[in-house]
Amino acid sequence: MSVTLPGPTLGVVGGGQLGRMLGEAASPLGVDVVVLDPTPDCPAARVTDQIEGDLDDPEAVRELAERADVLTYEIETADPDLLETVRAETGTPVHPDPETLAVTGDKLREKEMLAGAEIPVPRFVPADTPTAVEAAVDRFGGVMLKAREGGYDGRGNEPVTETENAEHVLQTVGGDVRGSDAPASQPEARSGSGDAVAEELLDFDRELAAIGVRGADDETRVFPVTETIHREEILRGTVSPPRVDDETRERAREVVEDVLDQLDGRGVFGVELFDLGGKIVVNEIAPRPHNSGHWTIEGAATSQFEQHVRAVLGWPLGPVDRVAPTASANILGDVEAPKEATLSGVETVLSEPTASLHWYGKREARPLRKMGHLTVTETDFSGDADADAAAQAALETAESLRDSLTFQ
Numbered sequence: 001m002s003v004t005l006p007g008p009t010l011g012v013v014g015g016g017q018l019g020r021m022l023g024e025a026a027s028p029l030g031v032d033v034v035v036l037d038p039t040p041d042c043p044a045a046r047v048t049d050q051i052e053g054d055l056d057d058p059e060a061v062r063e064l065a066e067r068a069d070v071l072t073y074e075i076e077t078a079d080p081d082l083l084e085t086v087r088a089e090t091g092t093p094v095h096p097d098p099e100t101l102a103v104t105g106d107k108l109r110e111k112e113m114l115a116g117a118e119i120p121v122p123r124f125v126p127a128d129t130p131t132a133v134e135a136a137v138d139r140f141g142g143v144m145l146k147a148r149e150g151g152y153d154g155r156g157n158e159p160v161t162e163t164e165n166a167e168h169v170l171q172t173v174g175g176d177v178r179g180s181d182a183p184a185s186q187p188e189a190r191s192g193s194g195d196a197v198a199e200e201l202l203d204f205d206r207e208l209a210a211i212g213v214r215g216a217d218d219e220t221r222v223f224p225v226t227e228t229i230h231r232e233e234i235l236r237g238t239v240s241p242p243r244v245d246d247e248t249r250e251r252a253r254e255v256v257e258d259v260l261d262q263l264d265g266r267g268v269f270g271v272e273l274f275d276l277g278g279k280i281v282v283n284e285i286a287p288r289p290h291n292s293g294h295w296t297i298e299g300a301a302t303s304q305f306e307q308h309v310r311a312v313l314g315w316p317l318g319p320v321d322r323v324a325p326t327a328s329a330n331i332l333g334d335v336e337a338p339k340e341a342t343l344s345g346v347e348t349v350l351s352e353p354t355a356s357l358h359w360y361g362k363r364e365a366r367p368l369r370k371m372g373h374l375t376v377t378e379t380d381f382s383g384d385a386d387a388d389a390a391a392q393a394a395l396e397t398a399e400s401l402r403d404s405l406t407f408q
Contacts, residue, residue, distance in 0.1 A: 007029060007032075008031060008068075009033070009068045009069050010026060010034070010072065011033075011067060011068025012035045012072055013074070014035065014078065015035035015074075016043055016044065016074060016075065017361075018288060019033075019042070019043070019044035019048065019074045020044040020048075020361060021289070021358070022289065022309060025305035027047070031309055032048075033049070034050070034067050035051070036050075036053055036055065036063075036064045038052065038053060038054045040052060043361040051063055055079065061083070062086050065086045069093075069313075070092065070094075070312050071086075071092055071095070072096070072267060072312045073288060074289065075288070076101065076105045080101040080105065083098040084099075095265045095266040096263065096266065096287040100264050104284075109148075117258065119282055121281060121282050122202055122281060124199045125139075127198035128195050133160060136160075137160055137161065138163065140200040142160065142200075142201035143199060145157070146173065146198075147195070148196060149195070158172055202274055204276050205275045206244070206275045207229075207230055207273065207283070208242055208273040208280070209228045209292035209293075210273070211289075211292070211304045211320075212271055213304075215266055215311045216311075219317060221320045222257060222320065223296060224249075224300070224320070225252045225256075226240040227240070227244070235291050236332075237329040238292055238295050238327065238328045239326075239391050239394065239395040240299060241322070241388060241391050243388065243392070244278075248278045248280070255282060256271045256273075259285060267288070268290075269290075270285070270286040270293060271285055272286075288308070291370070298377045299323060299324060300321065300322055300326075301319040301321045301323055302318025302319055302320060307320070323377075324377045324379045324390075325377070325387045325390035325393075326391070327376050329399050329402035331372040331402060332371065333366045334365075334407055335407050337367070338367075339407070340365070342408045343408075344405070344406050345404045345405040349404070349405065352397065354377055355374055355401055356377070358372050359372040365407050378390035378391070378394045
């Protein structure tokens with residue numbers, strides 16, 4: 001394979017923090033990036049070119065395709081049918097494949113695909129009426145009710161353990177589940193339709209995740225498995241290596257390999273997992289870089305963002321080895337109401353030699369909105385047992401540094 005620099009132009013549907021970090025990773029490779037986003041001066045616009053327009057605007061998506069050599073997306077509310085149409089009209093490749101986006105963007109279709117491939121998932125049933133939800137609660141003893149489309153960062157997910165709550169919760173997940181990062185101009189993914197899936201509410205030990213990647217010639221690799229830390233259904237941080245035994249880590253890696261076999265197109269895929277006493281169950285899949293993989297920027301030989309750029313362009317993949325025990329902590333909008341995003345305490349983070357700060361450039365802080373993240377990488381360790389202790393120390397440092405940051 002011959003790669004000539006300066007390289008091609010990558011078009012990205014969505015210009016949030018993932019688009020920004022894709023742009024940061026693409027630049028050293030000689031790759032230009034153009035993003036499509038409806039928010040003026042979106043986070044990615046500081047490091048990429050921006051086309052200002054709605055994600056489902058055919059003319060805007062067509063313009064993006066005409067300016068790019070390859071299209072990808074960083075948000076799952078991108079329209080797979082529109083991407084397929086534009087690919088056919090312009091001849092611009094789209095990766096991962098729009099059909100993959102269509103399946104993973106529908107939680108019922110995703111579960112059906114995985115179950116059909118005999119990949120472990122929670123028991124599930126469609127749930128578009130209160131009666132269906134009540135039946136699922138009776139059957140499973142409690143469910144996580146999820147909007148089939150549009151939910152992320154915990155929006156569109158609600159536990160149901162009592163049948164008398166079924167109708168109310170169904171209406172809740174069937175409403176606006178755009179999430180705190182969605183631009184105001186983005187259409188609601190749900191409009192009270194109650195189109196949901198009920199998944200068995202699992203009593204898991206911990207949540208894990210791994211970033212898988214497919215490149216040219218169907219080559220696949222899996223980044224080291226990571227433990228993810230959630231509160232109120234929102235990812236707060238990660239620790240890698242995870243606090244599980246080697247057998248559990250290997251089983252999780254194998255499951256991610258099985259998931260990759262079911263997905264079409266090139267790119268990275270975030271695979272969220274449940275650990276039930278060493279048994280691995282798939283929670284959800286994201287056909288794009290994922291928050292659980294942000295640690296790879298400092299903690300892996302190749303970041304998930306550089307890997308995604310390489311993969312969608314058909315370039316050789318980079319190594320996925322962990323270079324050091326690493327933890328991350330998300331910086332969320334710790335505010336009661338939207339306000340200008342002014343962060344204090346940054347000097348505390350920057351004074352820690354093992355820490356790295358990533359600010360997403362969002363102008364407004366909103367409650368629980370992802371505003372940035374920080375990582376802590378522990379390089380002073382030897383052997384696997386020491387690596388586990390170093391990872392725990394990194395997590396404690398990351399959480400302490402995050403707690404030192406406040407919004408003014």
